[in-house]
Amino acid sequence: MGDELAVIRCRNLTRKFGPKTVLNNVSFEVYPGIIGLLGPNGAGKSTLIKLILGLDIPTSGDISLFGKTKVELGKIGFMPEAKAIIPSMKGFEFVAFAGELEGLKRKDALRRAHEILDCLSMGEARFRKLGEYSTGMIQKVKLAQALVHDPDLLILDEPTAGLDPPARNQMLDYLSYFARQQGKSIVLSTHLLGDVQAVCDQVVVLNFGVCLASCSLEKLVGNKADSYLVEVTGNQIDAIVALGKRCIGTQDMDGFTKVFVQCDSSLEINNIASQILAAGGVIKKFIPLEGNLDDAFFALLDKQRLVTN
Numbered sequence: 001m002g003d004e005l006a007v008i009r010c011r012n013l014t015r016k017f018g019p020k021t022v023l024n025n026v027s028f029e030v031y032p033g034i035i036g037l038l039g040p041n042g043a044g045k046s047t048l049i050k051l052i053l054g055l056d057i058p059t060s061g062d063i064s065l066f067g068k069t070k071v072e073l074g075k076i077g078f079m080p081e082a083k084a085i086i087p088s089m090k091g092f093e094f095v096a097f098a099g100e101l102e103g104l105k106r107k108d109a110l111r112r113a114h115e116i117l118d119c120l121s122m123g124e125a126r127f128r129k130l131g132e133y134s135t136g137m138i139q140k141v142k143l144a145q146a147l148v149h150d151p152d153l154l155i156l157d158e159p160t161a162g163l164d165p166p167a168r169n170q171m172l173d174y175l176s177y178f179a180r181q182q183g184k185s186i187v188l189s190t191h192l193l194g195d196v197q198a199v200c201d202q203v204v205v206l207n208f209g210v211c212l213a214s215c216s217l218e219k220l221v222g223n224k225a226d227s228y229l230v231e232v233t234g235n236q237i238d239a240i241v242a243l244g245k246r247c248i249g250t251q252d253m254d255g256f257t258k259v260f261v262q263c264d265s266s267l268e269i270n271n272i273a274s275q276i277l278a279a280g281g282v283i284k285k286f287i288p289l290e291g292n293l294d295d296a297f298f299a300l301l302d303k304q305r306l307v308t309n
Contacts, residue, residue, distance in 0.1 A: 004031050004032065005031075005066060005067055006029040006030065006031055006064070006066075006067070007030055007031055007032055007035075007065065007066060007153060007185045008028075008029065008030050008035075008052060008063070008064070008065055008153075008187070009028075009029040009063070009064045009067075010026050010027055010028050010029070010048075010061065010062075010063050010211075011027050011061055011062050011063075012025050012026075012027055012060065012061035012062075013025070013026040013027065013048075013051065013058050013060075013061035013062070013063055014026070014058060014059045014060045014061050015044075015047050015051065015056065015058050015059050016059045021209055022044050022047045022209050023044045023047055023048060023051075023058075023206075023209045024208075024209040024210050025061070025210075026044075026048070026061070026206070026209070026210070026211045027061075027211065028204055028211050028214030029214070030187075030202050030204060030214065031202065032183070032185045033179060033185060033186075033200075033201035033202060034175060034176070034179045034185075034186045034188060034199050034200045034201050034202075035185070035186065035187045035188065035200060035201070035202045035203070035204060036188050036190070036195075036196035036200035036202070036203045036204070036217070037049075037187055037188065037189040037190075037204050037206070038190070038191075038193070038196060038203060038204070038205045038206070038297060039205060039206035039207050040207060040301070042208070043206040043207045043208065043209070044206045044208075044209040045189050045206055046157075048206065049078075049155055049157065049187075049189060051063055052065070052071075052076070052155060052187070053071070053073075053076060053078055053155065054071035054073065065153065066152065066153075073102070074102060074103065074149060074151065075151050075152045075153055076151050076152075076153050076154075076155060077145075077146035077147055077148075077149065077151035077153070077154045077155070078146055078154075078155045078156075078157075079142045079143055079145075079146040079154070079155070079156045079157060079159055080142070080157050081157040081158040081161060083138065084142065085130045085133075085138060085141065085142070086130060087129065087130050087131030088129060088130075088131065089129065089130055090126065090127055090128060090129055090130070091117065091122060091125060091126040091127070091128060091130060091133070091137070091141050091144075092110070092113045092114060092117060092126040092127065093113075094130055094141060094145060095112075095113035095116060095117060095126075095141060095144045095145050095148050096109040096110045096112075096113040096148070097109070098145035098146075098148050098149075099112050099113060099145075099148040099149055102148070102149035103149070104148070104149060109148065112148045112149070112150070113126075113144070113148055114126070116144040116147050116148055117140075117141075117144055119174075120140045120143065120144055120174060122137070122140060122141075122144075125137055135162040135163065135167075136163055136164075136167040139159060139160070139161075139162070139163060139167075139171060140171075142159075143156070143159060143171075143174065147178070147184075151184070152183075152184065152185060153184070153185045153186075153187070154178070154184055154185070154186045154187070155187045155189070156175070156186060156187065156188050156189065157189045158189065158190055158191070159171055159175070159188070159190070160172065160190065160192060160195055168195070172195060172198055172199050175188065175199055176199050179199075188200060193293045193294050193297055194293075196217070196293060197217065197221070197292075197293040200217050201216060201217060202214075202215065202216055202217060203215065203216075203217050203220050203293075205220075205297065205300055207300075207301055207304055208304070210304070212300045212301075212303075212304055213300055217293070220293070220296050221291035221292065221293050221296050230261055230272070230276065230283060230285065230286050231256050231257070231283070231284035231285040231286075232256060232257050232276060232281040232282065232283060232284070233256045233257075233281070233282045233284060234280050234281045234282040236256070236257040236281060238279040238280055238281070240257070241279070242275045242276065242278065242279040243261060243272065243275060243276070256284060269286075273286065
């Protein structure tokens with residue numbers, strides 16, 4: 001990505017535990033922004049995170065953060081998937097304690113704790129014990145403790161786990177804010193492909209310890225070439241018949257039909273619309289179809305399966 005410094009660069013990274021190879025010659029680089037780390041269970045994501053955090057060392061190969069092979073822990077904030085709280089501590093105390101562990105003085109840690117908790121809309125809940133918190137509050141406090149020392153890189157392991165849809169959307173909004181407005185780079189490790197498609201700029205896909213893809217989300221997902229969704233009412237059957245081979249699928253809904261069509265040019269789009277109208281159909285929508293991360297992700301897994309078999 002031009003002359004931009006890679007946030008994380010892995011070169012021929014391998015990690016073995018006895019005869020078992022968990023990461024196998026993994027090479028990739030990612031740049032500032034929000035990076036989705038994807039892969040099924042056992043793909044090697046947790047091992048990669050430990051290596052990034054400096055909690056483990058590779059069997060071979062190397063990993064660098066911001067161009068340096070020696071991990072500077074003050075530059076990294078980590079939000080684990082595990083609950084990882086002290087139930088008897090109050091919310092602000094827990095976040096301040098995390099700041100002190102990162103080297104902040106007590107006064108500065110308390111100030112930063114309240115600043116971050118304000119940013120996360122924790123209100124008076126910060127003065128309650130963590131043992132009384134809901135799942136949504138716990139996830140916010142876990143994010144706060146990862147941010148309290150103002151790191152450049154956040155490693156977040158399943159930050160939306162257990163959240164209901166409104167809380168999940170709020171968490172994703174926070175991640176976008178910290179990345180876009182405060183310049184944090186974020187690695188989002190998750191099984192929820194929708195979260196990645198909603199907020200990520202780049203994607204790294206692992207499976208069986210192999211890096212299947214490392215690129216921009218746009219490049220991986222792309223657009224469904226020349227594909228459109230048309231919602232038709234009126235005489236749907238005649239309209240669909242008139243489209244002939246251009247129609248690549250239909251879905252009957254309550255009161256209308258979704259028609260999926262392919263065309264090669266804007267002129268052909270106009271022709272398709274004219275044919276639908278001439279056949280007695282009424283067009284409610286005519287929109288391009290965006291690529292889908294689910295499709296791209298499973299296509300990568302299928303391709304690996306075919307190659308290895």
